[in-house]
Amino acid sequence: MKIALLGYGKMGQIIEKFALERGHEIVLKIFIDNQDELTRQNLKAADVAIDFSTPDSVLNNIYTCFDANVPIVVGTTGWYGKLQEVKNECNNSNNTLLYGSNFSIGVNLFFKLNQTLAKLMNSYPAYEVQVEEIHHTQKLDAPSGTAITIAEGIVDNLDRKTEWLNEVVGTNVEMFPKADQLLIESHRIENIPGTHTVIYSSEVDEIEIKHTAHSRAGFALGAVVAAEWLENKKGFFSITDIFE
Numbered sequence: 001m002k003i004a005l006l007g008y009g010k011m012g013q014i015i016e017k018f019a020l021e022r023g024h025e026i027v028l029k030i031f032i033d034n035q036d037e038l039t040r041q042n043l044k045a046a047d048v049a050i051d052f053s054t055p056d057s058v059l060n061n062i063y064t065c066f067d068a069n070v071p072i073v074v075g076t077t078g079w080y081g082k083l084q085e086v087k088n089e090c091n092n093s094n095n096t097l098l099y100g101s102n103f104s105i106g107v108n109l110f111f112k113l114n115q116t117l118a119k120l121m122n123s124y125p126a127y128e129v130q131v132e133e134i135h136h137t138q139k140l141d142a143p144s145g146t147a148i149t150i151a152e153g154i155v156d157n158l159d160r161k162t163e164w165l166n167e168v169v170g171t172n173v174e175m176f177p178k179a180d181q182l183l184i185e186s187h188r189i190e191n192i193p194g195t196h197t198v199i200y201s202s203e204v205d206e207i208e209i210k211h212t213a214h215s216r217a218g219f220a221l222g223a224v225v226a227a228e229w230l231e232n233k234k235g236f237f238s239i240t241d242i243f244e
């Protein structure tokens, strides 16, 4: 496939390596200094675009791909407040988009485990639940997209939680969740690719499920596999459609 890389930072560069290894060609690379080269005309050279850019630029990138009728895989996080709007536009303009807060196989297994555990914990009200995420200090958004997906998996399946709220540790803004609110604690520590933990704690013990990314390779390979999966498909998809 001919691939346009929208965002050529930590993730874009690893995605390029996996894409070339799997026999694909990179026909366009867009980053902050050449963003005006993201045009309908230049996108015409691509079969698919893969976006790992920034929360501020991703919507413009998506709509430019829609304008050029180029399918897009979106790994960028921090824009999910606009998800419904983008979905409507994708479907109304007969375009194709696949998004995922995390493209690694391990995290997608973790998402399932988290939902199952949340359902089970309905019978055990003595346990309070909390989500923790740790990422590198360059990360622009908090909580991580993955932590949001995990929190939604809990809120949708554990009756005693109705919404999540976020505390970024070290910012002097402490959150005091009500009984029906799920706390996501965000930590920023140098060089951590991504660690997510769900903790159920009672007076007498604790249950913890944890995913630790050893590198960014799982995210990057997953994004290329998602672009391959999207070939010849039309519509709005999420990473869970691949794992179903």
Ligand SMILES: NC(=O)c1ccc[n+]([C@@H]2O[C@H](COP(=O)([O-])OP(=O)(O)OC[C@H]3O[C@@H](n4cnc5c(N)ncnc54)[C@H](O)[C@@H]3O)[C@@H](O)[C@H]2O)c1
Binding pocket: 006, 007, 008, 009, 010, 011, 012, 030, 031, 032, 033, 035, 052, 053, 054, 055, 057, 061, 074, 075, 076, 077, 078, 100, 101, 102, 103, 104, 219
């Ligand atoms: N879904 C996943 O599996 C997954 C995994 C890792 C990271 N991410 C997300 O991917 C995004 C990128 O992560 P990263 O670690 O590569 O960040 P990064 O800061 O290393 O790279 C961002 C890139 O975006 C470019 N950019 C800035 N403005 C742009 C614009 N207007 N148009 C196009 N590109 C622009 C920058 O020049 C840079 O090349 C983040 O939102 C992150 O949360 C998702």
Ligand SMILES: O=C(O)C1=N[C@H](C(=O)O)CCC1
Binding pocket: 077, 101, 102, 135, 139, 140, 143, 144, 145, 146, 147, 193, 194
């Ligand atoms: O490095 C990042 O930034 C990551 N972002 C995703 C998220 O927000 O969940 C996935 C993990 C790495």
